[in-house]
Amino acid sequence: MSTTGTGIRVASVDDIEEGEALKVPAETTGHGDAIAVFHDAGEYFALDDTCSHGQASLADGWIEDGEVECPLHSARFCLKSGQPQCMPATVAQRTHRVEVRDGGIWLHPGEETTA
Incomplete structure (x- = not known):
């Protein structure tokens, strides 16, 4: 993982398989929670990792049809x-903005996406 003024390179596009997620620690992002980066239908998305309902990692959840299901409840x-x-x-x-650039997945912690 590397940091620049334009985000944090968290992985290469080949590192996160379709239907999988990568958990980026809070220490790396400088954010209050770890951030989960998801790969679904050829796109990448990022959400705070800890489920808002219970203390579970969404990176460990099931990804399908544009949604992630918490593994706990x-x-x-x-x-x-x-939502x-x-x-x-x-x-x-x-949410956090994610971009694919130069074969890498770049995370922009704190920059919300617009759905």
């Missing part, structure tokens, strides 16, 4: 907006 969140899609979650996950 099965709450689902939209990867684009962070909860079902109970028991009622609070959205914070």
Whole structure:
């Protein structure tokens, strides 16, 4: 992982397989929570890693059809907006901008995406 003025390079595009996620530690991002970077349908998304409902890592969840399902209580969140899609979650996950550049995946912690 490398840092520049234009984000943090967290992986190469070949490092995160389709339907998988990478957990980037808070120490690396300088953010209050670890950030999960998801690969779904050829796109990359990033959300705060800790589920807003319970203390579970969303990077360990199931990714499908633009959503991630929490491994603890099965709450689902939209990867684009962070909005909860079902109970028991009622609070959205914070999103972070991700870009693919020069074969790498660049994370911009604290820069929310617009869904």
